[in-house]
Structure formats: C-alpha cells, structure tokens
Amino acid sequence: MRMRGMGNTGRAVVLALGAALVAGGCTVQGTGPDGKGRAPVHIDVSGAAPPGHSSPEHSPGGHSPEEHSPEEHSPEEHSPEGHSPAERRPSSAPPARPPARVLWKSGDTGRGVRELQARLRQVEWLDDGPTGTYDEPTGQAVRGFQGKRGLPRTGTTDTATWQRLLDMTHEPGQWDLYLMGGQPAAAPDPRCLTGRVLCISKSSRTLRWMIDGRTVSTTAVRFGSQRTPTREGVFEVYWKSREHWSTLYDSAMPYAMFFSGGQAVHYSYDFAAHGYAGASHGCVNVRDEGAIADLYAQVRNGDKVVVYQ
Numbered sequence: 001m002r003m004r005g006m007g008n009t010g011r012a013v014v015l016a017l018g019a020a021l022v023a024g025g026c027t028v029q030g031t032g033p034d035g036k037g038r039a040p041v042h043i044d045v046s047g048a049a050p051p052g053h054s055s056p057e058h059s060p061g062g063h064s065p066e067e068h069s070p071e072e073h074s075p076e077e078h079s080p081e082g083h084s085p086a087e088r089r090p091s092s093a094p095p096a097r098p099p100a101r102v103l104w105k106s107g108d109t110g111r112g113v114r115e116l117q118a119r120l121r122q123v124e125w126l127d128d129g130p131t132g133t134y135d136e137p138t139g140q141a142v143r144g145f146q147g148k149r150g151l152p153r154t155g156t157t158d159t160a161t162w163q164r165l166l167d168m169t170h171e172p173g174q175w176d177l178y179l180m181g182g183q184p185a186a187a188p189d190p191r192c193l194t195g196r197v198l199c200i201s202k203s204s205r206t207l208r209w210m211i212d213g214r215t216v217s218t219t220a221v222r223f224g225s226q227r228t229p230t231r232e233g234v235f236e237v238y239w240k241s242r243e244h245w246s247t248l249y250d251s252a253m254p255y256a257m258f259f260s261g262g263q264a265v266h267y268s269y270d271f272a273a274h275g276y277a278g279a280s281h282g283c284v285n286v287r288d289e290g291a292i293a294d295l296y297a298q299v300r301n302g303d304k305v306v307v308y309q
Contacts, residue, residue: 100158100159103159108134110132111132113132113133113134116134117131117141118130118179119169125144129179151164179276181219181220188215189306191234192210192304196212196300197303197305198257202308205223207221220287221284222268222271222276222280223280223282230280233260235305237300238258239258240256241258241264244264244266252269254289254292255295260305263283264284268280268283275287
C-alpha cells in the first residue's frame, strides 16, 4: 500500500493501527456511499479540522467538546421549564411589609392628638401643650423622636411611631392632657343661671362668663394649693384693678377682679408659662391674656361670682 503525501510519522501511525487490528482478530468493515466496501479505518492526517469543528487547541477553555467538565454542562441548560433551579426555587426573602398606617398628621385635632402631645412631653420632645392641635412644634417633636429611634423621619404619627412611644411612656392623666387648658367646661351651677355671673368650676377648672343663663365665654382657670385654697361660695366683684401688684407676694396681678378678701380673678404669667404644673395663692388664675382682657372689659363691680366643685 502506497501512502503519498504522508510523512514518516503518518506512515508509522497507519502501520501501528493495522498491526493492532490484525492482532485483535477483528475487522471493521463499513459500506461506502456507492455500496462498495471501504477501508476499515479512515485516518485524516492532513492536520485540518473537519468542517464545523474546532480543534482542541482552539476550543473555549482549551478542551475538546468531549472534555468539558460537568459544570460546563449543568442541569440548568436542560431544565424542561427553561429556568434554573434557583429561579424555580421559592424566594427566601421575606415579603415587603405594608407601610405603617398614619394615625395623626399636621392639622388634625382631638383627644388623640392631646395624648400624643402629653406623651411627647414625658420623653421631653415637646415643651408646649398639649393643645389638641397637630401643629408645627408637634410635627418637629415627632420627627425628632422618630430619628432618635431609627424610624422614618416623616413628622406624621403612624402605628410604628405610636407603639414605640407607648412603650416608653405612661398613660397621661386628665390634667396631663389639659396641662395648658382647653378642657370642656362643667355644667353650670344652678346659682349661675340668673343675672351676670362669673361661674367658676373647680372640677373642670373652667370659668364661664354668663348673662341670664347664657354662656358668653369660657376659659381655663387655676386655683390655690392645699395650703392656700380658693374659697368656695357665692360672692360679688367689689374692686377692679387693671395693673394690680401684690405687695404680699411681690408679683403682678393684671386685670384683677377682687371678690373675697385678697382673692381675685386675674391674669397669671406663671399659669401661661407652666400650666397646671403650679398653683396660685388662692386667686383664680387665667392664662389666656386676650380672654381675661375681654372679660375685664365686660365685668362690673357688683356682678356675682360663684365658686363651686
């Protein structure tokens, strides 16, 4: 058999394969396209790769297709759904939480806002109030409280903010909620239903200015302490002093309307600043200067004063 175009190396390979087939005692006989027999072994020693194939030296990664590692033929490539197991596996991430529900925001009013403000005062985030109105100072206090606790700094009170505040404070009492006034007035005493009357309730800490059973105005008031209590009963205004000064206590008593000895209804700077955190020396204090100014202008000497529980 002549082998043209072969070098010594190619002839040696052919001879060796022939010897191996003879020694093994079997032959491989194929059939060509023309139906005739063909050589048992076809060897291409030209050095050119068959069409459509890459040589091992030029395949990705330097491997022949038969030498690909298991990772290169991963099961994901043959998934019936066309997705990897990671994509088909349920996500382990927790579902997103819905946003916390807003309870109170700027402009809201009512008892709930009062309680919020009272609790903010307990943790020293609010100095004023409670007023019962969700104003700018309240929003700033809420924003500061939220930022300190790692909550979103929205300035509105949502359920998460409220729960955290509840955990840090105690339930406010009646006069914590109305520390700076604003509470509803008690029903008038029957003795207040006739004539011109300063009708003063100790239980609700309010003063009604009434004319013939009709309430003209209402304002919050403060009374004396246990050591210097405000006297109860029916009295009348016997002296008015617009710029009065107490020589006994060395303090101002503007818009004073005296009704029993040295006790009078008058404006109090301390009540305006500190609310019910303090007490008078027996007088009936008013913290709203505008309200007491209007009242002073209307009340006359001889008008009735009723102080009751």
